[in-house]
Amino acid sequence: xxxxxxxxxxTPAxxTPAxxxxxxxxxxxxxxxxxxxxxxxxxxAAGAVPDAARLRARLADATGVPLGAVAPAVEPVADELAAAxxxxxxxxxxxxxxxxxxxxxxxxxxxxxxxxxxxxDPAAPxxxxxxxxxxxxxxxxxxAADSRSMVAPGWFGGRTVFSGxxxxxxxxxGRAWAFDATSAATAxxxxxxxxxxxxxxxxxxxxxxxxxxxxxxxxxxxxxGVDGQASMWFYDRAWDPSVCTxxxxxxxxxxxxxxxxxxxxxxxxxxxxxxxxxxxxxSVCDPSSTPTGDAAVAKARDLMGRLGVxxxxxxxxxxxxxxxxxxxxxxxxxxxxxTQTGVGWSxxxxxxxxxxxxxxxxxxxxxxxYDHVSAxxxxxRLNDPRFGASYGGMMPLARAAADDTVTTEQQPVDEPTVPPxxxxxxxxxxxxxxxxxxxxxxxxxxxxxxxxxxxxxPAWELxxxxxxxxxxIAVVEDQLDLGPA
Numbered sequence: 028x029x030x031x032x033x034x035x036x037x038t039p040a041x042x043t044p045a046x047x048x049x050x051x052x053x054x055x056x057x058x059x060x061x062x063x064x065x066x067x068x069x070x071x072a073a074g075a076v077p078d079a080a081r082l083r084a085r086l087a088d089a090t091g092v093p094l095g096a097v098a099p100a101v102e103p104v105a106d107e108l109a110a111a112x113x114x115x116x117x118x119x120x121x122x123x124x125x126x127x128x129x130x131x132x133x134x135x136x137x138x139x140x141x142x143x144x145x146x147x148d149p150a151a152p153x154x155x156x157x158x159x160x161x162x163x164x165x166x167x168x169x170x171a172a173d174s175r176s177m178v179a180p181g182w183f184g185g186r187t188v189f190s191g192x193x194x195x196x197x198x199x200x201g202r203a204w205a206f207d208a209t210s211a212a213t214a215x216x217x218x219x220x221x222x223x224x225x226x227x228x229x230x231x232x233x234x235x236x237x238x239x240x241x242x243x244x245x246x247x248x249x250x251x252g253v254d255g256q257a258s259m260w261f262y263d264r265a266w267d268p269s270v271c272t273x274x275x276x277x278x279x280x281x282x283x284x285x286x287x288x289x290x291x292x293x294x295x296x297x298x299x300x301x302x303x304x305x306x307x308x309x310s311v312c313d314p315s316s317t318p319t320g321d322a323a324v325a326k327a328r329d330l331m332g333r334l335g336v337x338x339x340x341x342x343x344x345x346x347x348x349x350x351x352x353x354x355x356x357x358x359x360x361x362x363x364x365x366t367q368t369g370v371g372w373s374x375x376x377x378x379x380x381x382x383x384x385x386x387x388x389x390x391x392x393x394x395x396x397y398d399h400v401s402a403x404x405x406x407x408r409l410n411d412p413r414f415g416a417s418y419g420g421m422m423p424l425a426r427a428a429a430d431d432t433v434t435t436e437q438q439p440v441d442e443p444t445v446p447p448x449x450x451x452x453x454x455x456x457x458x459x460x461x462x463x464x465x466x467x468x469x470x471x472x473x474x475x476x477x478x479x480x481x482x483x484x485p486a487w488e489l490x491x492x493x494x495x496x497x498x499x500i501a502v503v504e505d506q507l508d509l510g511p512a
Contacts, residue, residue: 150342150362153369154472154486154498156415186457189409189497191464191489196402201469201485201501203397204363208389211257211335213237216388221249223333224261224381245304255481256370256387259334265307266380268314268353310378314353317376320345327357327374330381335388341372353377359386366470368483389481397485399501402467405487408499409464413509462497466490469501477512 210216214230217237221228226240226247233242240248247263264270310316318326323345328338341359349356359372372386400408408414472486485501500507 150360151366151468151470153360153367154468154470154488155369156472156474156486156498156500187409187460187462189406189462189464189489191406192403194402194406194464194467194489196405196467196469196487198399198401198404198503200396200398201471202364203394203471203485203502204391204483205394206256206387206389206481207392208253208255208257211388211390212251212253216257216335217249217251217259220251220259220261220334220388223330224249224263224384226261226263251388255389255475255479257389259385259388261381261384263307263380263382265304266311266377266382268311268351268377268382270304270306271312271353307380308378311353311380313378316378317347317353317355319347319355323347323355323357323376326376327359327372330374330384331359331372331386334384336372336386340391342367349375354382361391363391363471363483368471369473391483394482397506398503399469399485400487400503402469402487402489405467405489405499405501406464409462409489409497414499462495463492464489464497465492472498472500474500 214237217230217239221230221239224247226249228239230237230239230251232238235253237251237253238248239250240246242248242250244262245264247265248261250260252258252260306312317323324343327343327345331338331341338359340361340363342362343357343359345355345357347355355376357374357376359374361368361370370387372384374384375382467490468488470486470488471483474482474484476482487499487501489497489499491497
């Protein structure tokens with residue numbers, strides 16, 4: 028039987044599924060084959076190829092991780108499906124790693140954690156403000172689980188009135204910090220980081236960053252951003268377990284979703300898909316050789332130290348549930364004054380090597396103390412549009428999902444009708460939500476100024492009676508520059 032398969036969905040050319048079972052509602056007669064052929068011929072996307080350049084640009088814009096040029100085209104090979112894999116697999120895995128790097132400090136739990144103070148007591152979660160910014164080392168909008176920043180104070184940008192009094196949290200003063208990237212966002216730093224990670228080449232400037240190595244997702248690359256945190260990123264596909272392929276059907280293991288059962292990885296002497304680098308070491312393809320638990324933490328801590336980062340200021344969490352067999356993830360959430368800042372490091376280990384690393388190289392310098400308002404005054408600030416209240420509670424759908432009340436089954440609905448017409452003299456609808464604040468927590472928040480500088484300043488996280496949380500900067504008005512940017 029001809030086993031030629033469709034390059035888009037992997038089904039045999041005769042229209043049957045890959046397992047050989049008949050397509051539901053069809054038979055294998057000539058008429059149905061002709062019908063399938065006509066449908067395929069009319070498919071407007073039959074010869075479509077993903078626009079990798081646009082995908083990279085959109086991802087770079089959304090995540091803050093600058094990405095390089097599109098990899099050179101792969102030479103045509105006999106098998107069209109193999110050619111398609113060769114074109115897309117390295118880039119797909121590379122972009123996946125870049126996206127993870129952008130959210131490095133966002134991993135909220137799971138696995139084995141070691142506190143920044145050397146204890147097992149976890150730090151308080153980060154406090155995220157609307158428009159806080161952060162760069163490649165942090166995405167504050169995601170730093171607080173299930174958070175949502177608002178265009179204006181209120182639910183979905185609506186009108187909200189906040190109330191609350193007698194809260195535990197007097198006015199006082201708190202420390203503030205700034206990231207100093209002056210000596211870190213340089214060609215010399217990029218060269219030193221590349222040497223530590225074994226990436227050959229000289230630093231060059233691309234898209235506002237220092238780059239060492241090829242920037243195509245196929246070979247080892249180091250990038251150091253010229254930004255407020257001197258955010259660095261490294262990836263070496265040769266240390267990615269997804270390069271361990273063995274024959275037809277094994278080439279897509281690098282994009283396995285978490286929780287999906289997979290077969291054991293094959294030995295490294297199996298064939299490698301076209302366009303793939305060879306494994307850097309046999310240990311890449313042996314999941315049991317990757318360190319876990321304390322050993323993984325120790326390796327990540329040592330690497331951070333060699334990169335010039337004091338790991339003592341980070342709360343390290345390790346997880347081997349990455350969705351890729353043999354790949355172990357260690358994340359380091361920065362902690363100051365008992366609160367995570369939303370900035371962090373990510374180290375991905377595979378075998379005896381390192382697959383990817385990302386995080387800020389800028390040093391943290393103290394700015395002294397700033398006076399802050401009380402918790403009661405912070406509630407009043409939530410009513411002031413100048414302070415752009417940020418919502419950090421669970422979304423209604425997420426809360427319902429947690430209660431197992433959301434279902435994908437289609438529910439009966441009433442026949443749609445047009446909205447009723449208001450009667451003359453009816454009051455004009457202007458819905459206002461009342462939120463009662465019942466608790467408060469003082470911490471620090473990540474803030475990016477209009478100049479690009481990154482600060483950590485005092486902020487209040489306020490808890491509502493319904494369990495939602497709202498956050499607002501705590502620095503007193505006299506010590507804020509409220510002038511236009």
